[in-house]
Each structure stands twice: as structure tokens, then as C-alpha cells.
Amino acid sequence: MSLKVAIVGAGPAGFYTADALLKSESECEIDIIERLPCPYGLIRFGVAPDHEKTRNVSRAFARTLENPAVRYFGNVEVGRDISIEELQDAYDAVVLTVGAGRDRPLGLKGDDKAGVYGSASFVNWYNGHPDAVDLAPDLSTPAALVIGVGNVAIDVARVLLKTPEEMAATDLAGHAAQAIHAAPIKDVYMVARRGPSEAKFTNVELREMGELAEAVPQVDASVIPDEVEGDMSDRDRRVREKNLGTLREFAVREAGEKPKRVHFVFCAQPTEILGDGRVAAVRLERTRMEQGRPVATGEFFEVPCGLVVAATGYRSDPVPGAPFDDERGIIPNDDGRVAERLYTAGWVKRGPSGVIGTNKIDGQATAKIVLEDLGAGAGRPGRAQLLSVLDGRNVRIVNYADWQRIQAAEEAAASGDAPRAKFCNVSEMLAVLDSDSAAAE
Ligand SMILES: Cc1cc2nc3c(=O)[nH]c(=O)nc-3n(C[C@H](O)[C@H](O)[C@H](O)COP(=O)(O)OP(=O)(O)OC[C@H]3O[C@@H](n4cnc5c(N)ncnc54)[C@H](O)[C@@H]3O)c2cc1C
Known part of the structure; x- marks a missing residue:
């Protein structure tokens, strides 16, 4: 049995x-x-x-x-x-x-304004998930703000900043490539409540942000601590030390070096999304780290932006x-x-x-x-x-043979060095199978 x-x-x-x-x-x-x-x-x-x-x-x-x-x-x-x-x-x-x-709700005043997305929806959109194909985010803004400094936040910032040439050998969904590459976005802000020592990205992904064709990383040197503090595994400590080293390299880069910028904004918690129906800016409060926890300081500032992507968790x-x-x-x-x-x-x-x-x-x-x-x-x-x-x-x-036929059709439709041109609707995928059966008859 x-x-x-x-x-x-x-x-x-x-x-x-x-x-x-x-x-x-x-x-x-x-x-x-x-x-x-x-x-x-x-x-x-x-x-x-x-x-x-x-x-x-x-x-x-x-x-x-x-x-x-x-x-x-x-x-x-x-x-x-x-x-x-x-x-x-x-x-x-x-x-x-x-x-x-699903996106975990952001729970921030003003988070229902147009132009505010969770990273699950936004990533699904650029990756061609059938559930998000109609998201159609309005990217007609010079500045975007990504909440979070983990790998998902970095992915979103990088995809928004890479040039069509840098994305040519990828399977970025066709509708997203069109929208992103026509967008006037010049500045992407990545904001985190905690400090650079606590950021959760892996070092390879962080370093990549220093090698973009048209965007230069910016970070305020004064927020980067001399060493990683607190209890953690040796492995975590090594990753965080590497990240601090990379951020120190970023801190000396010139803003005018390239036409676009990615700003790492540490120790700043968003408190409100501002704008009249549509996001126009994010209000943030500076924090300082005390015994590994961010503590609000009462000092506020605003970042003007027309797009907010919250990479703050899934459920x-x-x-x-x-x-x-x-x-x-x-x-x-x-x-x-x-x-x-x-x-x-x-x-x-x-x-x-x-x-x-x-x-x-x-x-x-x-x-x-x-x-x-x-x-x-x-x-x-x-x-x-x-x-x-x-x-x-x-x-x-x-079934699996059907999926292989859909996959082969996506690969055949790819242009240049792209691995595939994704079908972004279930109906498009099923149509491949229908056209195969029609051809067989
Ligand atoms: C934006 C993003 C980027 C990432 N990048 C990386 C990376 O570069 N490297 C890395 O190591 N990890 C990465 N991860 C993490 C990695 O993708 C996850 O650890 C992993 O995919 C989780 O696997 P899972 O099987 O639990 O969920 P999933 O991968 O989400 O798979 C769940 C599946 O269940 C299906 N499903 C849902 N509901 C139903 C239902 N009712 N009936 C039938 N099917 C259903 C869904 O369609 C889906 O196919 C990333 C995660 C995210 C969100």
C-alpha cells in the first residue's frame, strides 16, 4: 500500500x-x-x-x-x-x-492614498503575476520611496532604477518594462526605522546598488557606526560588518556622479503619507537606536515622492x-x-x-x-x-506536459537575451494549449 x-x-x-x-x-x-x-x-x-x-x-x-x-x-x-x-x-x-x-497592512495614516502599494502587489506586478497584471501603478513621479531595508526593498529599488539595457536579459513583465522605463524616476529613497547595523540585506545585494549603470548610492556617513553592536551569531556579525563596510564606501560617492540616486535613509520612521488623494510626500520621524531598539526623537522631516512601496512584510x-x-x-x-x-x-x-x-x-x-x-x-x-x-x-x-508547452511558448516568444517572455494572464497560458490542440486537429 x-x-x-x-x-x-x-x-x-x-x-x-x-x-x-x-x-x-x-x-x-x-x-x-x-x-x-x-x-x-x-x-x-x-x-x-x-x-x-x-x-x-x-x-x-x-x-x-x-x-x-x-x-x-x-x-x-x-x-x-x-x-x-x-x-x-x-x-x-x-x-x-x-x-x-498578501501584503501585511502598513497601518500608517494616509496609506489608502493612490500611489501607495505593498511590495507583494508591486513585485507581483513587475513579475507578471496574473493577480497583479491590472495594478497599473502610476510611475509619473521624479521620486519613489521604499519602506524597508531588506532584500525585497532592495529588489524593488533596483528594478525601478536599472536601465532597459541592464534589464534586457531578464524576464521583467512586458507591461512593467514599458511603464518603468518610461518613468521619470530619478531618486529612490529606502527608509528604515533602525540603523545600518540592523539592516537585513545580504551583502551581495547591497553591493549591487553601488554598481548600477545610471544610479549612485547615497548614505549619510554620520549614521554609520564604527562597529556592529549587540549579541548575535558570528555569521550575522560578519554579514553586518560587511554591510557597514559597503555603506562606508557608498557614503563617499558623489550625488552628481550619475543621473539617478538611491538614498539609504536609516533611523527614520514614516509617520504619515501626505497628499490630496494621491501621495505627494512621506512624513518621517528621526529615531535613534537604544539597546537595539529604535526610539522616536520628535524630529520630523518630509520626503516628496509620488510612489510609495511598503516592503514591510507578508501574510x-x-x-x-x-x-x-x-x-x-x-x-x-x-x-x-x-x-x-x-x-x-x-x-x-x-x-x-x-x-x-x-x-x-x-x-x-x-x-x-x-x-x-x-x-x-x-x-x-x-x-x-x-x-x-x-x-x-x-x-x-x-498537467506537467501542458506546463512544459506553456514554458516552451514563453521561451520561444523571448527576444534577445531574455530567458522568456512571461504570459501574465491565465487565459494567455491556456490559449497556448488550445492553439496546440487546434493545430493537432
Ligand atoms: C519579493 C521576494 C523575493 C524573494 N527573493 C528571494 C531570493 O532572491 N532568494 C531566496 O532564497 N529567497 C527569496 N525569497 C524567499 C522565497 O521566495 C520564499 O522563501 C519561498 O518562496 C517560500 O516558499 P513557499 O512554498 O512557502 O511559498 P510560495 O513560494 O509562495 O508558494 C506557494 C504556492 O502556493 C500556491 N497557492 C496559494 N494558495 C493556493 C490554493 N488555495 N490552492 C492551490 N495553490 C495555492 C501559490 O500560487 C504558490 O505557487 C523572496 C521572497 C519574496 C517575497
């Missing part, structure tokens, strides 16, 4: 959980169910378009989809096309790996039928166990933190628990029952 597992969500956590199950001693049959026709989650829609190498991890995930014990069910949304209860009826175990695709959407911790924005779980035969892994299990590889350890941990609970399988029918339910509802399943 084999263990029948449904994994909901084809992002890194789903694949790493599947891999760990396949490597176990139990015989497994695994179905990976994904709401979009395309697999890979944030590898396709989060990772910056100019970081194609990071996306190479999807080749390993493709090998998982080629495993005969695995079947891909794209274009099937749990909660819309099939319920969790129905999946539990069909499978021995159901693992929810649906990620954290999951509840999945109908699964418990949800609204405060933390995750599925409450005990080491991945949610309820009887219901499990979770990845960002929806532990919150939106860590890199792609963090989900490997996490997926392995959840797989271990599934195997401990149900290693021998519980005799449920699995795939046959899923197919019968979806067939009864006329759900159009995109």
Missing part, C-alpha cells in the same frame, strides 16, 4: 516536502495541486527578474515533477475547485504549502476549511501538524522569513511528521478520487 499525499501549493515548500517524502522508505504517491497553471510560487513571482540564476533551483523542482510517483495539478485552486475536506477524504495526508502572498490568505491565526497570518500548527491528517510547511507554516533553502529544512521536518503519523498509508484512494471530483466540476487541469 502506498501513502497517498496531496500537497497544496507548488512553491519551494511543496517541492521540498515532496522530495523528502520520495526519499523516505515509504512508497508514496504525491499530487501537487497549484492554483495557477504555472508551478514554482515565488521562484517565478518573487525572485527579482534580474536574478535569473536564483531561479535555477526550479530545475530541481522540475525533476520532482518528472518523478513517476508525482503528478502536477495546475490551475486547480483549493477552496474554489475542491475543498480541504474533499482532499482529506481522498488522501491519507494533505499538506498545505500555500505561502504568504498568508486563509484557506477555507483550514484553521487560521489571523494575528500572525499563518496556519496554527505544532511542528507542521495542523489537524488529523492535515499538515503544513513553508511560509504559511512559520511566517514569511528565510530564503528558498530554509523551506528545505522545513519541508523535511513536516515530511518526517507525516511519515511518523502515517508512514504505511491509510488506504485512501488518492489521485483517482481527485480526478473524479475535478472531472465532475469541469475543472481544467494543467
